Amino acid sequence: MSKAEHQDAPVLTDEELRSLDAHWRAANYLAAGQIYLMANPLLTESLRPEHIKPRLLGHWGTSPGLNLVYTHLNRVIKARGIDALCVWGPGHGGPAILANSWLEGSYSETYPDVPRDGAGMARLFRQFSFPGGVPSHVAPETPGSIHEGGELGYSLSHAYGAAFDNPDLLVACVIGDGEAETGPLAAAWHSDKFLDPVHDGAVLPILHLNGYKIANPTVLSRLPEAELDALLRGYGHEPLHVTGDDPAQVHRDMAAAMDDALDRIAAMQQTAREGGVTERVHWPVIVLRTPKGWTGPAEVDGEPVEGTWRAHQVPLPGVRENPEHLRQLENWLRSYRPQELFGPDGRPAADVLACVPDGVKRLGATPHANGGLLVRDLPIAPLDDFAVPVDKPGATLHEPTRVLGDLLARVMKDTGRRRDFRLVGPDETASNRLQAVFDVSGKAWQAERLPVDEHLEHHGRVMEILSEHTCQGWLEGYLLTGRHGLFSCYEAFVHIVDSMVNQHIKWLKTSRELPWRAPIASLNYLLTSHVWRQDHNGFSHQDPGFVDHVLNKSPEVVRVYLPPDANTLLSVADHALRSRDYVNVIVAGKQPCFDWLSMDQARAHCARGAGIWEWAGTENGGEPDVVLACAGDVPTQEVLAAAALLRRHLPDLAVRVVNVVDMTRLLPREEHPHGMSDFEYDGLFTTDRPVIFAYHGYPWLIHRLAYRRTGHRNLHVRGYKESGTTTTPFDMVVRNDLDRYRLVMDVIDRVPGLAVRAASVRQQMADARTRHQAWIRAYGTDLPEVADWTWDA
Structure with a gap:
């Protein structure tokens, strides 16, 4: 049964319901087909074992829910003419996003050898999780994506990073109930306290509760609804619930929830932008409860599958060897009535495409998911404006990061109208001697302010939260959507994001091999308060190993710099901020340091x-x-x-x-x-x-x-x-x-x-x-x- 809390919202017409359901069924068919089929994509004959892939890989359980979200995002994007991006937290549901991008045509535009017809469908199916093909997760190869399926827990911080300084963008973020248990995701809920409704876009979290992880129930799905609502309201969100397993009613409720959420967002933005209201807003969140593996096999070998953990990956594992499994697979695929969804030539029917937006409004074609198309060079003033004079080596001392702070302040000033540069860090901007930036921009802050507070601004572009995970996620989302930034952190604690930087490096490495992915601004780390000057904080603050970690990674992507003084730090930072598609790690001290090289000498030395x-x-x-x-x-x-x-x-x-x-x-x-x-x-x-x-x-x-x-x-x-x-x-x-x-x-x-x-x-x-x-x-x-x-x- 289905339940909604928005009965006053517009109701779908029968025609709209029919076309939305057709699109959703087509996406489900394509998602299941990718997991199983290497031939006979349109089921023009009965399935035989040789039509089935020898290795069955992929994740079915989350795919129907992702398809539902994609279908309904299509509807509101087309109806409202909005620019939107979606971050797919359950990115292991790759077949769903591939299916939808193929349906909307963005996949075939990106990969002309996979056309939107029967031959293209066959290619789409065969290549999925197949040698020489594409990964089973959402990945850089997937049009419209900025988030890889292995980045468990990072979706919401990525979504907020994409929304910062993007006032006309809606960023939907599907959060899996498994990933909702991770530390990075839990901290990322607080990002709404940093989102400025005037200068930033909106983030619409969609918490997808399908009940199970790989083998265990999920925590949030087992909370009583009142307790879950209290949690989400405590995070600053107003929940809208969509619950059920009846497709027709879920479609109606999802459409109502989407309209309700977007109406609220538009009203809050208008109030802030036109009315000057500065009170913190409470953004909507959609809580979507549908069965895991919805519309798939209800039971296999006498064991329940749909609605259980058994639907997580491949619900029918023995299709090639087990005739009963093969029969169930064919019945499952035919239950979507593919003959109604695709013509004899394999092209999607008009009903299927009725909800799909046009051009760059399509989720798979938005330039915001290919940020290199939007990125502009940073205006960096001549380094001589900031250089320290050096008449002879070792005669004077300066704090290198304080000198760099003046350069960053100028960059912040010169991007003030563009708003495409941010400085992020865990509560350490001033500690790391970069406080000159506060003369230009305060710290983003939407929560309560007290008279003793300093440098807090609704529209600030310095981002501080005591969560390295969230800082990293914000900056990645910001860079991937075409902007610039720098992450300043104590050296010993940047290890907290070891796994996150791994994934970003992998993303960049793969992106560089895709000619359609335009280069983005590099991810720049400034590691200071380093091991040799943590004598006052002690052993816990002494760890220089992040460099070792990064230098293990793809050599075409990683760079590590250890400037010995202030002028070399300026030279290295100038290079890093101008670069593309790298992860640059700069290690520099904040304590007084001897000046060894003049600016000209520093340039030459850093070039060598x-x-x-x-x-x-x-x-x-x-x-x-x-x-x-x-x-x-x-x-x-x-x-x-x-x-x-x-x-x-x-x-x-x-x-x-x-x-x-x-x-x-x-x-x-x-x-x-x-x-x-x-x-x-x-x-x-x-x-x-x-x-x-x-x-x-x-x-x-x-x-x-x-x-x-x-x-x-x-x-x-x-x-x-x-x-x-x-x-x-x-x-x-x-x-x-x-x-x-x-x-x-x-x-x-x-x-x-x-x-x-x-x-x-x-x-x-x-x-x-x-x-x-x-x-x-x-x-x-x-x-x-x-x-x-x-x-x-």
């Missing part, structure tokens, strides 16, 4: 990605005895301090200093587009001299990147090795053997002949480390020779 700092070494044009390499701001300072000590104590030693900004330069050219050839690498690091490499993160990453190089056996890396606590800044590097004294000792240990000749120098370095330990325990601060050190070589 790695290079010799001749002014810091003592090789004087000859061959070095040792190479001191560094990557990261604190390792760079320690290497330069070690170089100064060597210059003083071992003046005859030829030292080369190499700084690496672009970590992917260490890879072979065959493995990464930025990688060095063996000739370049050998020229920089030598083939036979000791290389002492001070690295920002876990030392084994450098070995992994460089293991194929000729001189790898001479490579000795110092980095973070999980020795952390609450202590002084210099003690952090001492604890991890990254300090200047340890680096000098490493040089003495590894340069042939120095062990004996420089034994007294080594002893002095060891004594300095011992003196350091006694000093910090007595005074709680670093040694004066460390705290007051400057580069004066």
Whole structure:
């Protein structure tokens, strides 16, 4: 039976009901056909085992509900002339979205070899989850999609990201009741407190409760309706219920719910945009309860299927081997009456297409799902406007991220009318020294404001919520729909989105292989408050491993930069913000840092990605005895301090200093587009001299990147090795053997002949480390020779 709470809403005419039901049945037929058939798509003959795919893959259970939503979105889009995008949270229901895009024609326009006729239907069926075909999930290959089926829990944050700064866009978001149990989805409900009804579009969540996950009931489907309503109202939504298994009544109720929801949305937007009302609005949410595997087999082998977890994937698993299953499959497919839905040539009948919008209004053709078609270059002012003056290396200090904040503030200002740039982060914009942006834009906020609050604005474009998942989802949705942004985060806690960045990298990799997907703005991370300057917060805040995680991924997509000072950070950020289809990870400190390079030098150094700092070494044009390499701001300072000590104590030693900004330069050219050839690498690091490499993160990453190089056996890396606590800044590097004294000792240990000749120098370095330990325990601060050190070589 069916139940609706909107009896006053317009009722479908019989003709509208008939055409909507025809479209829905056609989509159900196509979804089931994709899972099972590799021949005989129109059932022009009785099914035989050879018509069935040898491997049955896909998810039927959610598909009928997704088809229902797609059908009814078509209706309101066409009737109201609105621009809409849908994020399909149960993206494993790929056959449903493929079926609908084929019906509306957008699939055949994207893939002309799959026309909207019998031959195209056969191709559509055969290619699904088939070698050389298309994935079983909604994926980049699916027209109209910005969300992959493996991104469980990210749909709602993606939807809000798409709606921000898109005032004329409706973003529907189907949320599966299984994914509703995830942490990312639970936090994403709070996104409505950040949605500005004046400058942003609307998000219409559609919570699809079909009762089961793979093998277990879902939590929300088992809540009493009053309790579920209280939960949704607590999140700030007004629920509209559609419940039932009678198709005709569900169609009528779904149409009424859609009209009710869109009328409410239009009224709230009009009140805010024309009436200046600023009170937080409570947006509608549709709660759709239909059986899992609706219209499929009710029972298989004596076990109930429809309405149970058994319908989740393939409800009839033994069709090739079991004649009874084959008979049930044919009865199931013929129950949709395909002869009424498709002509003899396989083309959809007029009734089936009556609800389908035209052109770019179709969900599979909207440019908002192919954001590269809409993206515009960012207006980035000349870097010299923000650069810090550097007359000589190491004479001045600046906070790199504060300098970057001025650049980001200008970008925010210059995109003020366009509204296509946002800065997101978990409550850390000011902590990360980026607060200059608040002079241009406040923080988005629609909830209550108190007199003590600062920088909260209804129309703000800085996004802060203490949920890295939500920040990531917002930004992904924003980028995928054609805009720009940057995610600022404490380095140790960006790991929370490890799985999310995995999926985005996979999306970008696949998208780059699809000529119809236009490149989008890159996903840019600024990781600061990093491991070496979390001495005050302690071990829990010390983890530089996100770089390792990202560098495991597709080399054509990922980039990692460790700028050593403010001007190199500006150069790297300028490059990242202008780039397309990458994930750029920038690790930079927010504490005062020595300025090493002028702006012109920084540009040249960042363009190289790695290079010799001749002014810091003592090789004087000859061959070095040792190479001191560094990557990261604190390792760079320690290497330069070690170089100064060597210059003083071992003046005859030829030292080369190499700084690496672009970590992917260490890879072979065959493995990464930025990688060095063996000739370049050998020229920089030598083939036979000791290389002492001070690295920002876990030392084994450098070995992994460089293991194929000729001189790898001479490579000795110092980095973070999980020795952390609450202590002084210099003690952090001492604890991890990254300090200047340890680096000098490493040089003495590894340069042939120095062990004996420089034994007294080594002893002095060891004594300095011992003196350091006694000093910090007595005074709680670093040694004066460390705290007051400057580069004066």
